[in-house]
Amino acid sequence: MRSKLFVLFALLVSMSMVLAACAPQPAATPEKIVETVIVAGTPQTVVITPTPEPKPEGPKVLRMSFGYGDVPTLDPAVAEDTSSIQVINEAFIGLTQINEVTNLVEPGMATAWERVTNDDGTETITFHLRNDVPWVRWNGEAVETVKTCDGSADRMVTASDFAYGIQRHLTPATASPYAYLLGFVLKGASDFNNGKTDDFTTVGVEVVDDQTIKLTFVAPAVYNEQIAGLWVARPQPRWVIEGDCDGAVEARGERWTETGFFQGYGPFIMSEWVHDSTLTIVKNPFWPGTDNIPSPKLDQVVFHMLDESAALAEYEAGSLDTAAVPGTDLDRIKSDPVLSKEYYNGVNLCSYYYGYNTIAPIVDDVRVRRALSMAVDRQSLIDNVLKGGQTPAQWFSRPGLAGAPTLEDHPDLGIKYDPEKAKTELQSYLDEKGLTADQLDLTLMFNTSSGHQQIAEAIQQMWKDTLGVNVKLVNQEWAVYLETVKGANTPQIWRMGWCPDYPDANNYLREVMASNGSSNPTDAQGKPLGGLTWFNQQYEDLVKQAAVETDPQKRVELYAQAEQILVYDDAAIIPIYWYARNTVTKPYVVRTFGTGGQEALEKWDILPH
Amino acid sequence: MPEVLLDVQDLETQFRTSDGIVYAVNGVSFHLQEGETLGIVGESGCGKSVTMLSLLRLIPSPPGKIANGKALFLGQDLLTISDEAVRQIRGGQISMIFQDPMTSFNPVLTIGRQVSEPLEIHLGMSHKEALNRVVELLDLVGIPNAQDRINDYPHQFSGGMRQRVMIAMALSCNPQILIADEPTTALDVTIQAQIVELVKRLRDEVGMSVIWITHDLGIIAGLADRVAVMYGGYIIEEAPVKELYSHPQHPYTIGLLGSLPRLDRKQHHRLTSIDGLPPVLYEKPHYCPFAPRCKFAVEKCRKENPSLEKYDTSHYLACWVDTETGSER
Amino acid sequence: MTNDNVLLRVEDLVKHFPINQGIIIQRQVGAVHAVDGISFDIHRSETLGLVGESGCGKSTTGRTILQLYRPTSGHVYFDEIDLVNLKGNDLRKMRRRMQMIFQDPYASLNPRMTVGEIIGEPLVVHTISHGKAIERRVAELLELVGLNPAFANRYPHEFSGGQRQRIGVARALALQPDLIVCDEPISALDVSIQAQVVNLLEDLQKQFGLTYLFIAHDLSMVRHISNRVAVMYLGIIVELAEQNELYDNPYHPYTQALLSAVPIPDPSVEDRRRRIILEGDVPSPVNPPSGCRFRTRCKFAKEICSVEKPEWREIQPDHFVACHFAGELG
């Protein structure tokens, strides 16, 4: 296992530095640039081989795909999916910025901030904002700044805009699916959001002056800085939404994100959105450019809304500059002399797991749960079924998240493939009950999809081969499945996956697995409703403690202990694999590879070709 | 001696079906003289319609095939002349009317369009000229308001009127021969009488020859000069009309006449039915095709197929048995 | 007048088929006057022939008598019981005693049922017999109509038209009915086969004392098989008499024309016959002519014919006719 261990954090952190190195020499001969990057203590060598060919300079247009289906929204107040957030991240910079590769917190619109723990146990963070960022819009031909009502000056992004954004997000009528994320951390936000009060001053948001905003959080948690920078706390142009200047600016309501109305201020601004087809963002020349959020080198990015296979075809036809590689095409891409050079396999911060209904017959015994978990040959599943360079998961919180243990520090943490031990565990259970393995009546349920089906069948076979257990496979349509899994009739074993809302272990271990987490729902009295149907006081204490622990090293240890309970001691879930991303990129594209599902397009460039 | 218009010799027609080859017409010979009306009588499947369709080469091919024979019309063999030549004759010198006046008209074209077609093809009229002629023809066959009705569709006419239109169409090019294939079978008896009268009148006015195919011995009795009886793809008896009805010789002819009740007779006698079923011939019979149903049949009937021989002056017969004595001829 | 010998008495039978029109609510805008007030009776073991041209309402009459169509008005007494007022089980019981033979032996037999099932069906429906008893009865019936009892397992398409009509006869006989309505039973058959079926019907009548209503357009055959004959024209009966009387002394001009139109298979007779050729077609039953229905085609028609409906009168003993001038015409 260990010899096969991937170097997980091998990421191209300082691509911008690389770019700086080669950008001034557009006509240079091919050159090898070797950069050593250290992320979370892991040294990794990165090799980039640009092959520039001189060509008349035109606008630099990058073409990529969003996946099939329309972008649901560009409104930060209601967004909940990766494509929406990708555009929002380019058009509205948050107070803080999460580095797309390292997932560390960096300055965003706030250049600096101070954290103060108050006497009542709450934490106030004072953010100091830039004063040089104007609101802009696409006027059909070019990006222009938005003027104030009297037309004398540009509308600048101010603390009030942030306060408005947060307020609109939390307003019940907005019905934001993600308002609870703020409600979870921001003082008074939950009550306001639930309609218990309509007085926004009770919420921990205080505009000190145009460049200063104070946010008060319920507790001094590490992730407060992250959440403060998320799309849930971004400005929105009040004057477009509600109208302004005595009717001179028309109220667009919820349609303010449409082509022609949209306004933003980030490095890119949306210029055209052809629903279900393409969405175009253009460089905002008024974005001042900061150390970590530079002024874009690309002039335009066109997102096509294409299915993965269609996108790959367009890529191969030369009409897209980068595309994801669907699992069915991986072997072909890897063996193609050209495409294999354009291929990149990297990290994606998601986890794939099976959960147990820990009160269901048979799997209510931890020995059975552990045996089944240890009988899963994760590496073999990856090599033979998934084939996409995924990592066998030993626990749930994906390494790379803030606070999550890493394989380097905790090589033996969690659970691994161990057929012998699996057999012993199961035998002990069987002996006690006086049963044989083939008498166990077990059901595994997953949502209908050929991918999940293949994985389930492979694991079913592993259980059969190693333990002699016959597990029935059942599948249901997604929405029905969600009801089933999280309801009273949760099957014995069920499938789920998780990607981060914000890259912190808290978003995994507490928000998903702890009591009343999304995979462990409870009623108002805290009584388990379904999912894991699991409660462990020690686990609850650990994840609560870790949330407010400020020492990163200690925090990781606390999460490591919690993981050990989750996947081994109580074995409430079977961690299966940690996701990877498979991408092809044209050689003339200089880029970084985001790990949390988002790209920092302002760092990208297209070389002459 | 009147001129022989049509002389059919040894006509054989076969159909390829999924059950095998059906021998529909098995060597039929007859002739038609100028101004003469020939009746051809037989039950369904006896080959009477196929014979007529064969000599105009209207048999769908495949599955039909004319295997043998000649059909001399004014000296040229209709079965060997070019497609184009036979097309010129159809509807021009020889025309046909069919049994079902509903299905025999194209439901989606107007009557005017359909009746004018032969005029345009054979007489080279323009469509307008042809339409004028159509009105005259419809008048001739007794269609009221002909001028208004040429734009009507077939379904707007009653059965009898449709058959009148059919006759008008058949007669439009003054044919020398009119072949009428059971033209009154689908009609009511009073309408049938109208049509028969109409054809008789036109025949006498135009002086054309008629071949009238029917299963109804009654109609033929008052219409034909000469009658041929068909069975199993053969003509089994042929005679002038009075001779045939007064002295039928073939057991089948006798049975057929006996199985018909007569409107003009009182006696409530039992009908003499012919047992069994008409044959479907999957092979060319080497015995008399009627033998299985014949109550006079002798040994020879089941071994040898009689050919049509002269029985009396202009009375021809294909039978081994003398029905009066019951002995072999 | 009651007559013990009368099996079926039809009084003023009317059957109109409504013509509906309307965008949402359908309202009746007219009616097809298929049967427009007819009366007659049929004696036990008698054959009443009902002749007329297509569309005259003779088939509708047959079906309405059997209550396959419910009459618009009028009465149908079967053994003095008025069928018109019967419903459900009572009607079903009566129906057992009345059967029908249809014109088209191809269409009236379910192609997916074996001959045995077809013939046995009435027995099952009316729960007369079960299991083996049905098989025995089917075999008996097949034999009766001149078919090999071994054919019970075959399907209708394996039979010729005449044989199929025999199957239809066997099905009708299964319940030992008193009355059989024969609706054009032979018109789809070949000439030589027609005689077979007619002879069979006659034999069965003798054997079982059956009563027939024989509906046909073939006047020769009707004359042959019937004891009495009724002539229908456009929904009404114009003349009814004993067969020889009707054929020898037709009073109604329509009957006269109809009889004269029938060809006789004898050239010497045909040569001497004078045909009465009727002009035009039968008028539409939606708007039948006023007064006498036949007046539009009748060369004797006078003023009164369009005004007054001719009376149904007995012009000779047992000879009824509906014509103003019956007996006065040459």
Place this chain on the structure above:
Amino acid sequence: MGRYIIRRILYLIVVILVVSMITFGLMHAIPGGPFSREKALPEETIKMLEERYHLDDPLWKQYVDYIYNVLIPHFSTTAPTNSLQDDFLVNAKIGNVWFRWMNFGPSFKSRSRTVNDIFRDNLPISAQLGTMALIVALVIGMPLGILAALKQNTPWDYLGMGVAILGVSVPVIVLGPIFVWIFGVELKWLPPTGWGASPPYLLGFLPSELGWEFFRYAIMPSIALGLGSSAIIARLTRATLLQTVREDYIRTARAKGLQERLIITRHALKNSLIPVVTIIGPMFAALVTGTFVTELIFGIPGMGKYFVTSITNRDYPVIMGTILLYAVFLVIANLFVDIIYAYLDPRIRYD
């Protein structure tokens, strides 16, 4: 005819009511709702969302409101707003009164769009694709069928029918990627994906520029989508033509001495078209609405995917909208078929 059309339109209302009621019932009966998430939303959030979309009303009220919004014309003196709740498909100003009709509601999934937006933006593309596919189906199918029928049991027949069987048995999901690969990626003759027209549309549904650029994009998907239908048409044309040439009136035409060419063109074709026309109605409806796979493969921003994704997303207004659209489409397509019928066959008269 006019009376008939009015009746069919009234019938359409009945269809809409019945279909909407069944769909509405089924939609709410299946487990899972529009706000089911992998990460379960807090109860309060769900309550907020349900309130926003009036899902907290009793079902009957939701249905009545829906029908009221969709079917009943609204009149108001105030101008339409930009609100997603206030988006009507038909907006007309008569005098100073606004006539507004058919509000299908906002989409739950696309937070800044309404069902009417989807109809306006995506339906025209599906209509364009469906029409092109139908043209392909007819242009390929009919000649193939006629050829096969006229040359029955010859190599022409076998070739035609072989192509037809291939067309039926090779679905878009196989044919599409092959097309993309050969003509888009390898030969680079045509763009692998995309559509050559975008809003605004001429008359609301026609591409504003009907040039080569439009057809470049339309060729592959239209053929891929239309080929299956062309096979059906070819087989049907062949079968009906073969049947028609055996009709009595064709024999009559031959007996009149008509030339073969005239017999086919004048006497046989029009009659054999009738059954073909019959299937064109439902076929067109299917081609316009059943294009999910084609759109997926060729990256076409059409309507087809909403038939599928609206159900997985439990996007109630979109489910209702798409299904009603399909029902209306089917009824109207069949109405057109009936009208063409009456033109082709004089025996058919409606009143």
